[in-house]
Amino acid sequence: xxxxxxxxxxxxxxxxxxxxxxxxxxxxxxxxxxxxxxxxxxxxxxxxxxxxxxxxxxxxxxxxxxxxxxxxxxxxxxxxxxxxxxxxxxxxxxxxxxxxxxxxxxxxxxxxxxxxxxxxxxxxxxxxxxxxxxxxxxxxxxxxxxxxxxxxxxxxxxxxxxxxxxxxxxxxxxxxxxxxxxxxxxxxxxxxxxxxxxxxxxxxxxxxxxxxxxxxxxxxxxxxxxxxxxxxxxxxxxxxxxxxxxxxxxxxxxxxxxxxxxxxxxxxxxxxxxxxxx
DNA sequence: AGCTCAACCTGGCTGC
DNA sequence: TGCAGCCAGGTTGAGC
Numbered sequence: 467x468x469x470x471x472x473x474x475x476x477x478x479x480x481x482x483x484x485x486x487x488x489x490x491x492x493x494x495x496x497x498x499x500x501x502x503x504x505x506x507x508x509x510x511x512x513x514x515x516x517x518x519x520x521x522x523x524x525x526x527x528x529x530x531x532x533x534x535x536x537x538x539x540x541x542x543x544x545x546x547x548x549x550x551x552x553x554x555x556x557x558x559x560x561x562x563x564x565x566x567x568x569x570x571x572x573x574x575x576x577x578x579x580x581x582x583x584x585x586x587x588x589x590x591x592x593x594x595x596x597x598x599x600x601x602x603x604x605x606x607x608x609x610x611x612x613x614x615x616x617x618x619x620x621x622x623x624x625x626x627x628x629x630x631x632x633x634x635x636x637x638x639x640x641x642x643x644x645x646x647x648x649x650x651x652x653x654x655x656x657x658x659x660x661x662x663x664x665x666x667x668x669x670x671x672x673x674x675x676x677x678x679x680x681x682x683x684x685x686x687x688x689x690x691x692x693x694x695x696x697x698x699x700x701x702x703x704x705x706x707x708x709x710x711x712x713x714x715x716x717x718x719x720x721x722x723x724x725x726x727x728x729x730x731x732x733x734x735x736x737x738x739x740x741x742x743x744x
Numbered sequence: 745a746g747c748t749c750a751a752c753c754t755g756g757c758t759g760c
Numbered sequence: 761t762g763c764a765g766c767c768a769g770g771t772t773g774a775g776c
């Protein structure tokens with residue numbers, strides 16, 4: 467279920483158990499993820515301490531002694547703290563042990579990633595996977611008036627549909643397919659509108675909608691943080707109640723017009739043709 | 745540079 | 761029930 471809110475909640479959930487801990491063991495049950503998990507990951511990580519866990523977009527970055535452990539949850543990844551009493555489940559891919567605490571990556575579709583980046587402190591921003599990401603939605607660069615201006619300037623001149631532009635994460639990161647439909651609905655913007663037609667006032671409204679949608683989802687997820695330390699929690703069940711996403715044919719909550727579903731860039735988009743204008 | 749699209753992989757649901 | 765077909769929360773990399 468990982469869009470930015472789920473990744474952020476995962477980070478907050480595992481941090482208290484992992485930060486400051488030293489890696490004692492690494493097991494790769496199936497390393498065939500998006501990219502192969504480094505075969506020598508155990509050799510690299512054992513003995514290194516986790517100094518800090520950061521989130522950049524949907525990437526989790528574990529600051530270690532000699533570099534960063536990069537983890538991405540892909541479409542179906544779940545990362546949780548467990549103990550050896552918790553049975554290994556089908557699709558558990560990688561396990562990093564910190565004494566009795568086990569950090570397990572469960573990922574049925576194998577679109578996730580576990581990578582090692584040997585780097586000096588602060589260099590991780592230059593990693594090829596990180597460098598081209600848009601700004602963080604909750605950073606200073608995306609606060610106040612700057613947020614609307616940033617979206618406006620980035621969208622200027624672009625022909626691409628605004629849905630696909632926002633989803634690409636080139637301007638602002640973290641807006642996945644669900645919250646993309648939600649944010650555009652909140653902002654009253656038609657998903658097929660060319661990004662370049664975004665006016666400054668609507669850009670400001672969109673920026674606020676993005677931040678509001680994501681922060682409400684994080685808040686909703688935060689209430690289930692306790693689930694992250696046992697094997698029984700069901701991450702994903704805390705997803706924000708949606709106003710547009712996955713509501714094809716159901717009445718718009720604002721005007722009762724049936725919500726439409728279309729495909730853009732191989733992904734489903736949901737919107738209200740009356741409330742959202744081009 | 746901007747944009748589109750296939751591809752990676754497994755499981756769950758729908759409809760015949 | 762069985763099975764084929766379609767869909768799913770992400771992102772890269774090839775090709776125009």
